[in-house]
Amino acid sequence: MKFKKIVAIAACAMLTATTILTGCGNSNSAAGKGKDDVTTLTWYSIGKEPTDLKLVVDEANKYLEEKINVNLDMKFIDFGDYNQKMSVIINSGEDYDLAFTCSWAGDYLGNARKGAFLELDSYLDNQGKDMKTAIDQRFWDGAKVDGKTYAVPNQKELGVAPMWVFTKEYVDKYKIPYEDLHTLEDLEPWLKVIKEKEPGVTPLYITKGFSFTTFFDQLVDPAGILLTDKGLKIQNMFETEEMKKTLETLRRFYKEGYINADSATAQDDKTVKRFVTKGDGQPYADTLWSKTLGKKVVSSTITDTWITNGSTTGSMIAVSKNSKNPEKAVEFLNLLNTDAKLRNLLNYGIEGTHYEKVSDNQIKLIDAEKKKYDVPYFAMGNLFITDVLHEEPKDKWAAFEKFNDDAKVSPALGFKFNTEKVTNEIAAINNVLEEFKATLYSGSVDVDDYLGKLNAKLKEQGLDKVLQEMQSQVDEWKKTQK
Template sequence: MNKRFTMLLALLLAVGTILAACGGKDSSSSDGGGKDGQPYEIKWYTIGTPQKDTEKVFEEVNKYLKEEINATVKMTQIDWGDWDQKSQVMINSGEPVDIIFASGTKYVQNAQKGAFIALDDLLENEGKELKETLDPALLEGVKIDGQVYGIPANKEAARQTVYTFNNVLAEKYGFDLSTVKTLEDLEPMLKIIKENEPGVTPMATSKAYLPYDYIFNNEMPFGIPFEGDTDHVINPFESDLTMEIYKTMHKYYKAGYLKEDAATSKDSWPLDVANWFVRLGDSQPYADLLWSRAAKYELVSVPAEQPVTINDSVSGSIQAISATSKNPEKAMEFLNLLNTDPYLRNLVDKGLEGVHYEKNEDGRIKDLPARIESYNIPTYSIGNFFTLYLYDTDPVDKWDQFKVFNESATAAPTLGFHFNNAAVRAEIAAITNISKEFYPALATGSVDPEVYLPKYNKKLKEAGIDKVLQEIQKQYDEWKKDQ
């Protein structure tokens, strides 16, 4: 009996030791690293052109991460033109991934189908410091059915559309840019540029601004006015306002103020800035300084709207943790550190001091040639802006102005509302194809809206737009009850 008892006790002790090991620091848990306590390798996929010096920079990144959180990161960039297709194949195939870049509608759709994990609990624990740094509007905007599925980049949470002018030409002709309030106000200036600057296109390839809060994006026919009736979803392309704006754009197009191929042009921005006088686009505080630095002469912007916080403006850059991650806790530890630790954030973004940039005595920086040539990572895709080093040409209050900008914005009526298109997927697919056919030509004034808007809306009716509007309205009404 004693011998049996001794053997049973030894067996129980052995099992207990195994269980303790499984639950201890040697497991792939947040407390430990990878297998047997080795650093866990975080697989991170993000957007952008692969860079020559990525491996060199991440040698330093991983030295730091091993000490801080017992992890390493393998960052893989997928080029801009390939991102949508390749990232979606990766998600659909269930490839093991820890962190993946996401944005806009794709973020919503992939979260709704279970590709990303809900992060609310992780933010309360491994991401506690990160959560405290984020603008509440950002977290509200990325919630889907009440849960957060991705970490938005802590940057400008609002959107503001502006008219941006080549100020060299504006000053040459003595234009008072402060008089520009509407699209129609541009006409006298465009006429003078057309008549006197033969090498310049008066208006860049721009899509007309329409003041709606869109359910998908501004190319799709589902929106809510920013002012007036904000309770009902409509087709903006049926409104009198859209007709008038598109008629003005068509008038400009016929006058030669836009390029003949405006609907299909792939002109880059701001590299082609010398070839036009005014463009329409989104802005942020001190954007003119950034754009002027790239253009090598002064650009000046005036607002086309007041700042507004919409779903697209808060979901343009998100880091999601994949449902295939083997260690979501460790992935969140990394995101927490990346967004709160200035050394790590700038190392990943700017590269190596003395190689990719140099720091002045006042702490501000200047890019070295290697930064542009070998390690030019898109800043917006990584995370928190407010821990980034300022450039020597940046105003000292730059990040303070970003916060002022965010606080000044009005929240759109649908902020936090994300439509689930499962019930109307076929109709959405058909409408998407129709919009791709009509929208670019209409929005650039390339065709007569009095002819083509009725044709567009007729095709939308045939594709089932009324059914989609009804489904969006139903979900929107249900969502508003809980607000």
């Protein structure tokens, strides 16, 4: 499963909104100003709406009025609904102000190219000059689309770090050398142990969002390059030997009973007892995963950490092209990314109500299990100015900076595919992938048969044309690289 969608981490970390679209035509920002000439900004963020959202936003608004004469109208849309509902909001022409966007939700590249998001470069030299300096230049480089910036990156881990996440109870019980387990095949002997000795436990827990593309830089699903390919040969991921081997292993695991029977359709259920699952991690992710799951976990890396086009745009906030308050929206984002008081308030809630201070930069959550204020930390701005949890080291963010500096770089980093000539083909291909991917990754179908059907349908819908167009653009892009 995709842990960053489950656990609300600083990474992939990890993330049921009750946001209702009936109010889409009545954005507060349409009126421009609120009481006493305060500008109200409508902000769509990703994740389940917290119980105490109004309490926290009211507190934030007192501070924001003081600082920049702004109020927030925050609306949350849950992970599973975000793409569809934001598409409706954008296509309706609603004059909202801010929205979460990224490589995997909110279609950053597509919305930037079609003019849905405001170009920010001139604002970054004025209202946004402080955050321009505070955020790592590599995030800004990754945000560029045809040389222009259309969203503010949320500073966090820069690379993709896929990990196996093990329930510590079983690691301890069977003395499992989890730090030495990296590949799918490494897991197999221990999956067998759990299957035989823990009948109520799922050895390898997979949900509908699971994928295993640790060898590939996916530029447009399913087209991209092998991470080790400096020649930048564009391939269909599902025609590579690496993918076939992965799917065959998953199929074998499923037949052995190591994978949950509902893996093709399952939504993550934290009550399911599991030995291991897959997450996208970063330094000290175990602490956040343990907090979310309500049980201690430990992890091991699956591959090296890679910085890809997807990872540099993995969490961002855009300003709507239809915003009536673009200057104030950028001024707010500037404060969000540089003001620790505001950032901690929106991240953790109200001191004394939702958390207590342990030391200068460490906090302890109050009644954490009730989760009255629980948001995806990675989606709310610059993580590096937030306090850390009391179980985490004080130098956590220094470890993140080292993690970012040590990551390997995809040979295709910086390339942005212009889809204009193949828009119809990509839409049709996405429909095919929606039909096939979850079932194929679940291990529940014959690989040769199902993979063959998938690739045949992809070709029918014009994948070869997409591959050729991408290769042509990549070849031209290579000429501009030093």
